[in-house]
Amino acid sequence: MGKRATERRLADNEAKAFAKTIRVSPRKLNLVAESIRGMSAGAAVDSLTFNPRRIAKDVQKVLQSAIANAENNHQLDVDRLYVAEASVGKALVMRRFHARARGRGAPIEKPFSNLTVIVRERPEAAEESN
Numbered sequence: 608m609g610k611r612a613t614e615r616r617l618a619d620n621e622a623k624a625f626a627k628t629i630r631v632s633p634r635k636l637n638l639v640a641e642s643i644r645g646m647s648a649g650a651a652v653d654s655l656t657f658n659p660r661r662i663a664k665d666v667q668k669v670l671q672s673a674i675a676n677a678e679n680n681h682q683l684d685v686d687r688l689y690v691a692e693a694s695v696g697k698a699l700v701m702r703r704f705h706a707r708a709r710g711r712g713a714p715i716e717k718p719f720s721n722l723t724v725i726v727r728e729r730p731e732a733a734e735e736s737n
Contacts, residue, residue: 620728621691622677625721626669631662632718633695639666640693640722648674648688648726666693666722673724683728691727695720 617623629636639660643651648670655667670690677683698719704712 617725618727619681620683620730621725622673622681622683623723623725624669624673624676625723626665627721628698628719629662629665629722630717631665631720633697633720635660636662636666636720636722637695639663640695640724643670643690644693646690648685648690651690666724669722669724670726673726677726677728683726687729687731688726689729690724692723692725694723696723697721 639655639658639662642658643654643666646654651670652667652674655663655670674685674688677688678685698721700719701717703715703717705715707713
């Protein structure tokens with residue numbers, strides 16, 4: 608018997624990858640995610656390869672995971688994929704303190720982020736016009 612399989616939340620031409628607790632602030636991660644939104648998958652991977660920010664390598668891993676999910680799990684054409692969504696969310700914040708002069712303490716916040724990348728396959732008609 609067992610549980611019924613849940614219905615797929617994404618469309619048939621989409622695939623998703625998700626990364627939890629990436630050690631960077633959401634504002635910094637969103638700058639990198641913003642740079643790949645709407646790009647074709649291959650161009651986005653190339654762009655992240657040469658992006659000077661440290662977190663670009665982690666974003667590239669998530670993007671490549673989404674591309675692999677599209678190819679292996681959903682049989683989508685890799686050449687027609689583009690980054691439909693790249694959303695950044697806030698995760699936990701580690702709070703530390705730094706001892707300062709005269710018995711005071713200064714707070715230090717170490718934020719974490721979540722990243723979701725959804726790739727979508729372009730329709731064939733749109734591919735021919737480009």
